[in-house]
Amino acid sequence: MNAPLLSRRTLLRGAGVALALPFLDATARAFSGAPKRRMVAVNLGLGLHAPHFFPDAAGREYAPSLYLQVLQDFRNDLTVLSGVSHPAVDGGHLSEKSFLTAAPHPGGAGFKNTISLDQFAAMKLGLETRIGYLSLSTGGRGLSWSRSGALIPSETRPSKVFAQLFLEGKPEEKRQQLERLKDGESVLDAVRDQVGALKKRLGAADGGRLDDYTDAVRETEGRLLKAEGWEDKPKPAVEAKPPRDNNDSKDVTGRARLMYDIMFLALKTDSTRFLTFFENGANAVPPIAGVTQDYHNLSHHGLDPAKIKELGVVETDQVKAFAEFLAKLKGAKEGDASLLDLTMVLFGSNLGNASSHDSRNMPILLAGGGFRHGQHLAFDRERNYPLANLFVSMLRRLGIEADSFGSGTAPMKGLELA
Numbered sequence: 001m002n003a004p005l006l007s008r009r010t011l012l013r014g015a016g017v018a019l020a021l022p023f024l025d026a027t028a029r030a031f032s033g034a035p036k037r038r039m040v041a042v043n044l045g046l047g048l049h050a051p052h053f054f055p056d057a058a059g060r061e062y063a064p065s066l067y068l069q070v071l072q073d074f075r076n077d078l079t080v081l082s083g084v085s086h087p088a089v090d091g092g093h094l095s096e097k098s099f100l101t102a103a104p105h106p107g108g109a110g111f112k113n114t115i116s117l118d119q120f121a122a123m124k125l126g127l128e129t130r131i132g133y134l135s136l137s138t139g140g141r142g143l144s145w146s147r148s149g150a151l152i153p154s155e156t157r158p159s160k161v162f163a164q165l166f167l168e169g170k171p172e173e174k175r176q177q178l179e180r181l182k183d184g185e186s187v188l189d190a191v192r193d194q195v196g197a198l199k200k201r202l203g204a205a206d207g208g209r210l211d212d213y214t215d216a217v218r219e220t221e222g223r224l225l226k227a228e229g230w231e232d233k234p235k236p237a238v239e240a241k242p243p244r245d246n247n248d249s250k251d252v253t254g255r256a257r258l259m260y261d262i263m264f265l266a267l268k269t270d271s272t273r274f275l276t277f278f279e280n281g282a283n284a285v286p287p288i289a290g291v292t293q294d295y296h297n298l299s300h301h302g303l304d305p306a307k308i309k310e311l312g313v314v315e316t317d318q319v320k321a322f323a324e325f326l327a328k329l330k331g332a333k334e335g336d337a338s339l340l341d342l343t344m345v346l347f348g349s350n351l352g353n354a355s356s357h358d359s360r361n362m363p364i365l366l367a368g369g370g371f372r373h374g375q376h377l378a379f380d381r382e383r384n385y386p387l388a389n390l391f392v393s394m395l396r397r398l399g400i401e402a403d404s405f406g407s408g409t410a411p412m413k414g415l416e417l418a
Helices: 008-015 021-032 066-070 072-077 092-098 117-128 158-166 171-199 204-231 252-268 295-299 305-331 388-397
Strands: 038-044 078-082 134-137 274-279 343-348 364-367 375-378
Touching (some): 038 117, 038 252, 038 305, 066 305, 072 078, 072 305, 117 274, 117 388, 158 252, 252 274, 252 305, 305 343
Parallel strands (some): 038 274, 038 343, 078 375, 134 274
Antiparallel strands (some): 078 364, 343 364
């Protein structure tokens, strides 16, 4: 029997401490021909007006709300969720920190975040692609948080993301990048040897903490080795031209559309499989017909009918941009499946009522990913169902064995595979 087509160096690294298990799992999947499943999370930081989002009826025969009418072409490709939130997550706008982590009390003085859903998935599977993950936003904070609870910077410029994905660097730039990667590996080798010597002198508790650190070293070295391998491979060619950044901070939908275009290209070329996008909103009047007031001010409508009407125009425009993204995913094929069938797309907001900064009853939908969609899963709006149970379902769909994540302790009720 012929040996797998892996380099001698990779085999040596895989046999020792240097390579993390996720890389070995990725190698096994590459040879098994398993579907390349992806995951996207989109958060609108200024919320979605609940009466315009949630259907009145539960189940499969619901009449679409104002915003769901925009998504009618994808009715059988998505599930609407109501009565869900993260237990103990409060803090108004600061609840955005916990959108993908479910970490409690993000507004508290002693708040410590945890790893976000995308980073947990990327930690397990991110080495399968050139880029482990992309954290994107229209400005300010993103949605991605590291294993240690540190905020991962988001990229706000589509042109820079496009260059990272598709533009080849100059030969000298590549050489310098390879040198940096090799320097990083040599540093990690030295650290690993020191850790091994130190552990022999530690007690059980300190030894456990050191094991966590060692795991992080292994993961980092795996990423370095994988990145070094990608440096010798050409980037995928796309017909799309490099985008021109939209620097008009008021044009929230235009800026979002540019990011959705980049996200689609990244997924279609399998450059990455884990994407987060935070649409941060704006303290300005967006250039949308019929809108005369500041977007942030509209989100704090206080039940003023005039403000709610304009807010509906802004948010409908946002949902239209999202619908265009879904249409591109559904129209792209990979094997016998559409890219939407292979991509779980989480869409919603950390705020259930942006006007009062209430983080209960979050407006959430899940599209694609090969689930049995076409329904409104309505949970208790007084005693919310843990949204993080959906995260457990999503991780399992990626092939990651997960019994819990954050406040989620089981897969989501009522969400079944197609």
